[in-house]
Amino acid sequence: GAVVSQHPSRVICKSGTSVKIECRSLDFQATTMFWYRQFPKQSLMLMATSNEGSKATYEQGVEKDKFLINHASLTLSTLTVTSAHPEDSSFYICSAREGGNQPQHFGDGTRLSIL
Amino acid sequence: AQSVTQPDIHITVSEGASLELRCNYSYGATPYLFWYVQSPGQGLQLLLKYFSGDTLVQGIKGFEAEFKRSQSSFNLRKPSVHWSDAAEYFCAVGYSSASKIIFGSGTRLSIRP
Numbered sequence: 001g002a003v004v005s006q007h008p009s010r011v012i013c014k015s016g017t018s019v020k021i022e023c024r025s026l027d028f029q030a031t032t033m034f035w036y037r038q039f040p041k042q043s044l045m046l047m048a049t050s051n052e053g054s055k056a057t058y059e060q061g062v063e064k065d066k067f068l069i070n071h072a073s074l075t076l077s078t079l080t081v082t083s084a085h086p087e088d089s090s091f092y093i094c095s096a097r098e099g100g101n102q103p104q105h106f107g108d109g110t111r112l113s114i115l
Numbered sequence: 116a117q118s119v120t121q122p123d124i125h126i127t128v129s130e131g132a133s134l135e136l137r138c139n140y141s142y143g144a145t146p147y148l149f150w151y152v153q154s155p156g157q158g159l160q161l162l163l164k165y166f167s168g169d170t171l172v173q174g175i176k177g178f179e180a181e182f183k184r185s186q187s188s189f190n191l192r193k194p195s196v197h198w199s200d201a202a203e204y205f206c207a208v209g210y211s212s213a214s215k216i217i218f219g220s221g222t223r224l225s226i227r228p
Contacts, residue, residue: 004158043219093158101166103149106159106161
């Protein structure tokens with residue numbers, strides 16, 4: 001149980017385009033989803049926390065207009081990187097939590113490369 | 116503020132040997148503690164968690180961790196490692212079951228044949 005699916009696993013696109021990454025909880029309802037960014041050989045940096053039906057809470061230093069987060073249902077959250085530039089290239093990972101005392105369960109990540 | 120320290124960046128152990136990965140946290144109250152493992156290019160898998168109760172926690176894949184309040188530590192142990200245990204290990208702390216969690220910098224584990 002507690003499977004989180006993230007799609008796509010890898011995306012390469014040109015500078016200036018927008019990229020959407022999906023995060024789905026397959027066998028549970030996720031009241032909260034989290035989006036992280038991970039640079040090579042580094043730890044995970046929390047970008048934002050999203051609760052179903054409400055606006056995401058962004059961490060300090062994360063541009064809200066750059067990284068759009070939508071959590072429209074209890075099983076789906078999306079991260080859209082708008083007008084992507086090479087410096088946005090990174091590994092993005094989502095996690096989902098059912099609620100209560102349940103831990104976060106992670107997707108397999110998305111490798112984003114901006115040319 | 117919460118913080119997590121994993122003092123060992125990289126550890127190499129021989130297959131079959133015992134393992135201990137260190138984790139220290141900084142938080143005033145009883146924290147919620149986690150250990151996750153990450154294989155290259157993949158997401159994180161939860162190994163075990165501590166919320167309350169017995170301070171020795173059993174996890175998956177033969178791992179265990181012990182919460183020691185006096186030392187502010189939550190070290191991960193395994194009595195006999197397998198080559199498949201080679202990965203990056205992250206300790207994480209939260210101040211409630213519903214809060215965001217803070218990750219340590221990670222420890223890369225290599226296994227010597």
